[in-house]
Amino acid sequence: MTPLLNLRSAHDIRVLPILLTFILTFSTMAISMPVATANGVVIDDFSASPPSPATAGTEVTLTVSVTGGGRLIPDQSYTGPFNVGLGYTTNGQIFTPAASNLVAVDLYLWGPGIKTLTVNIWDTYWWYAGSNLLGSKTQTLYVLDYPGSVVHFEFDEPVPLTPGTTYVIQLTGSYCWWRAYMGTRYGYPGGWGISGTNPSTYFDFGFVTYSRIGPEYRFSTNGGNSWSEWSSSNTFVWNTTLDDKGWHTLLAQVTDDSNTVTSNPIHYLLVPTISDAIDDINSNVDNQGIANSITSKLQNALEAYDKGSMKAFENILNALINEVEAQKGKKINTDYANTLIEWIRAWMDNPELI
Numbered sequence: 001m002t003p004l005l006n007l008r009s010a011h012d013i014r015v016l017p018i019l020l021t022f023i024l025t026f027s028t029m030a031i032s033m034p035v036a037t038a039n040g041v042v043i044d045d046f047s048a049s050p051p052s053p054a055t056a057g058t059e060v061t062l063t064v065s066v067t068g069g070g071r072l073i074p075d076q077s078y079t080g081p082f083n084v085g086l087g088y089t090t091n092g093q094i095f096t097p098a099a100s101n102l103v104a105v106d107l108y109l110w111g112p113g114i115k116t117l118t119v120n121i122w123d124t125y126w127w128y129a130g131s132n133l134l135g136s137k138t139q140t141l142y143v144l145d146y147p148g149s150v151v152h153f154e155f156d157e158p159v160p161l162t163p164g165t166t167y168v169i170q171l172t173g174s175y176c177w178w179r180a181y182m183g184t185r186y187g188y189p190g191g192w193g194i195s196g197t198n199p200s201t202y203f204d205f206g207f208v209t210y211s212r213i214g215p216e217y218r219f220s221t222n223g224g225n226s227w228s229e230w231s232s233s234n235t236f237v238w239n240t241t242l243d244d245k246g247w248h249t250l251l252a253q254v255t256d257d258s259n260t261v262t263s264n265p266i267h268y269l270l271v272p273t274i275s276d277a278i279d280d281i282n283s284n285v286d287n288q289g290i291a292n293s294i295t296s297k298l299q300n301a302l303e304a305y306d307k308g309s310m311k312a313f314e315n316i317l318n319a320l321i322n323e324v325e326a327q328k329g330k331k332i333n334t335d336y337a338n339t340l341i342e343w344i345r346a347w348m349d350n351p352e353l354i
């Protein structure tokens with residue numbers, strides 16, 4: 001490909017009279033309009049491994065998988081001041097990206113009228129032999145009368161770019177005005193405008209290029225009261241401890257263009273082992289007789305399991321649930337009784353957790 005910089009010579013000056021014929025008006029008013037972008041993220045799956053319930057102290061890996069997501073980040077731009085507008089059916093703007101992809105451009109256009117406009121991205125002037133079309137987007141829309149609006153073109157696929165290399169934005173299609181600045185005081189330093197097929201380093205069109213980063217992810221193990229750092233990794237390792245025993249609400253968040261999207265919660269139970277539970281019961285059940293009764297049944301259940309007597313294991317734990325139910329709100333406070341029953345049910349359903 002021919003380096004564009006070879007064209008930055010004195011002959012460019014000859015295009016100035018051509019450009020001047022296109023001057024519609026003088027204005028230093030920059031347009032600031034909201035830019036609507038669309039890249040909705042869909043959370044396909046959010047899971048914890050191992051699944052709930054698990055033994056407190058287990059390493060739990062949270063994984064979220066998504067479609068889409070990420071944020072548009074402005075890369076290169078010239079957004080004013082403007083003092084001219086160029087109306088034509090083909091114009092262009094050179095830019096030098098810092099980012100390694102291009103997903104969208106904004107152009108500062110005015111009509112008025114319904115326009116069918118195509119934005120092409122080229123690796124050199126489009127009329128050069130050997131030029132390569134890297135990306136293209138066509139849309140038909142109503143373009144407002146002066147001062148117009150910021151028209152957003154989002155490519156169907158990201159256009160890969162080499163940072164620090166010049167590229168060309170070509171606008172072609174219906175006759176349309178494109179706001180520009182002509183002169184040396186302002187302008188975009190990383191490129192120059194093209195009117196028709198006449199490049200000139202003396203003017204720049206209004207434009208913004210966007211790259212996409214991400215998506216980024218973060219996780220909460222406490223229902224959103226606190227979060228991990230934002231990261232490009234869609235997995236998070238939760239190093240649980242015995243102190244984490246109990247119920248947890250696990251969440252994942254993913255960045256989207258305009259905000260963040262939160263997963264459905266996973267309700268996750270961490271249970272102590274039976275021997276850890278025995279210590280816990282001794283310090284939480286004040287009535288020593290009740291505490292002894294419960295902990296000795298737990299010991300019996302452990303022994304039954306070790307002998308492979310699963311029927312005895314279940315019978316003992318069923319009897320224990322009845323005993324705790326009977327003492328709930330009496331010798332055992334209600335919350336702690338409910339906690340114990342959850343643990344016992346988890347052990348019965350998942351004997352590997354004992």
Ligand SMILES: [Ca+2]
Pocket residue numbers: 187188189190191192193201203204
């Ligand atoms: Ca420039």
